[in-house]
Amino acid sequence: MAKYVFDHWEVNGVNVGSANPTTIGPVTTDLTVKAVYTIATHTVSLDSSPSGVAYVNPVGTPPFTITVQDGQSISVQVPHEIEV
Amino acid sequence: MVNLIANSGFEQDPITVEQDGFWFLNIWGTGTVVPAQPFSIETADVYEGARAIRCHVESILEGYFQFVVGSFKVSATALVPGQEFQLRLAYKSTVPLTLTVQGSLAGTSNLSQSIDLPASTVWTLSPWLTFTIPTEGLDWFQFYVLSNNQIGDYLVDAFELTSTVAPITHIVTLDSSPTGVAYTSPIGVAPFTVNVDDGTSLAVQVPSEIEV
Numbered sequence: 297m298a299k300y301v302f303d304h305w306e307v308n309g310v311n312v313g314s315a316n317p318t319t320i321g322p323v324t325t326d327l328t329v330k331a332v333y334t335i336a337t338h339t340v341s342l343d344s345s346p347s348g349v350a351y352v353n354p355v356g357t358p359p360f361t362i363t364v365q366d367g368q369s370i371s372v373q374v375p376h377e378i379e380v
Numbered sequence: 381m382v383n384l385i386a387n388s389g390f391e392q393d394p395i396t397v398e399q400d401g402f403w404f405l406n407i408w409g410t411g412t413v414v415p416a417q418p419f420s421i422e423t424a425d426v427y428e429g430a431r432a433i434r435c436h437v438e439s440i441l442e443g444y445f446q447f448v449v450g451s452f453k454v455s456a457t458a459l460v461p462g463q464e465f466q467l468r469l470a471y472k473s474t475v476p477l478t479l480t481v482q483g484s485l486a487g488t489s490n491l492s493q494s495i496d497l498p499a500s501t502v503w504t505l506s507p508w509l510t511f512t513i514p515t516e517g518l519d520w521f522q523f524y525v526l527s528n529n530q531i532g533d534y535l536v537d538a539f540e541l542t543s544t545v546a547p548i549t550h551i552v553t554l555d556s557s558p559t560g561v562a563y564t565s566p567i568g569v570a571p572f573t574v575n576v577d578d579g580t581s582l583a584v585q586v587p588s589e590i591e592v
Contacts, residue, residue, distance in 0.1 A: 297591045300558065305584070316588060317565060320552070321581030328553040331561055331570065331586040 298367035300333035336366040346380050381542035382577070384458045384465075385451065388539045389429045390421065403451045405433065409529075411443010418447055422535055427470035427503045432537035439531060449536050450480075450524025459483075461517040463545055466508040470538040473499050475530035479509050483518040490514045497525070503537075510544065548578035558592050 304314045308327050312318075320329055342351055344358040353373040354362055364370055387395065387403070395403050405419040415438060422434040435447045459465065467481055476499055483491035493511045497504075525536055554563055556570035565585040566574050576582050 300590050300592060302586055302588050302590075317583055317585035319581045319583050321576070322579045323550050323552060323576045323582060324578060326551045326553075328555055329582075329584060331554075331556040331563070331584075333557060333561070333590060336589070 298365065299336040300366075301336050303332050303334045306330040306332055337363045338366060340364050340370060342372065344374065348380070349374055349378055382547070383539075384541045384543075385539050388541075389427075389537050390431045390433055391429045395421070395433075403433075403449065404524075405435075406448040406450070407445055408448055408526075409443055409445035411445065412441040413437060413443075413445055414439045414441065419449070425472070425535060427472075427535075427537035429537070432535050434533065434535050435527065436533050437527075437531050440529060444529050446526045446528055447530075447534075448524050448526040450522055450526075451539075452520075452522045458543075459513045459518055459521060460543075461513050462515045463543060464510060464512045465541060466510045466544050467523055467539070467541045468506045468508045469525060469536055469540070470503055470505050471497060471500065471525065471534060471536050472503045473497070473527070473534035474501070474532035475499055475527045475534060477525050477527055477534060479506060479523075479525050481509060481511050481521070481523045483513070483521040485514070485516055485519050490516065491518065491521070499532075503535075505538075549575040550578060552576050552582055554584065556586065560592070561586055561590055 302316055305312050305318060307320060307329055339361050341361050342356060342358055347358055350357050351374055353371055396405060407413065418435050418437050420434050422432040423430060426432040433449050437447060471477060477497040478494050479497060480494040481491060491511060491514055493509060495507060495509045497506050527534055551573050553573050554568060554570055559570055561570045563570060563584065563586055565583050
């Protein structure tokens with residue numbers, strides 16, 4: 297299971313805004329309304345002690361952040377030994 | 381069919397203030413009538429809902445009176461020139477009544493139609509009074525039911541004014557991405573369809589978050 301967040305409405309494929317609830321119309325023809333969601337994301341902060349350890353995966357030097365989709369796992373790897 | 385009369389069953393207050401849903405409860409004529417104010421809100425004997433209007437005339441000491449329940453408050457834009465409409469009400473009356481529609485444009489009367497309603501000891505739906513809005517249109521319109529100088533009681537409720545033309549409807553498909561979202565307004569699980577009358581709007585709402 298993954299969490300999704302409402303993003304916007306589309307009427308016949310055209311983005312008509314993100315107000316929710318909203319009013320469609322006046323309706324003068326057949327049409328399709330679509331509620332478009334995007335998957336929720338989370339911010340993961342990667343740090344180390346002592347600070348400044350260069351991560352091998354994901355690549356970066358702490359402290360840094362990555363964005364992860366809801367429900368996803370992340371792999372993390374740091375050097376086995378460091379010299380500071 | 382959409383009822384063009386606001387507050388058509390006198391359920392909301394105020395009844396006789398000039399706003400949408402405004403009704404007039406009038407005595408047309410001169411002389412002396414008892415009681416001086418024959419109109420009241422009826423709550424014990426109604427056709428539907430919780431209220432009706434009662435007109436109770438005990439005596440007419442002198443003069444000639446018409447006791448009238450009516451309204452001007454129909455959306456002028458709803459009364460499409462050339463289109464046929466129909467009006468009826470529920471009534472219960474010890475006296476005969478007359479149901480009338482009237483309209484004019486620039487001060488010249490171009491619509492006036494009536495039907496007579498016989499006394500009825502039980503609540504009765506009147507026949508439809510069918511009329512066509514003149515092709516040149518109206519800038520003034522009213523409808524009313526009245527009793528002509530009669531001693532007795534009448535009750536009225538549930539006025540209906542509708543077009544006789546079936547409304548054009550459109551199919552609105554409500555979908556979502558990802559599919560399967562349960563709409564909270566209108567209620568349904570995407571994708572689903574609803575019919576919407578031409579020219580009207582549709583309120584839509586979905587949950588701000590879902591789990592799929």
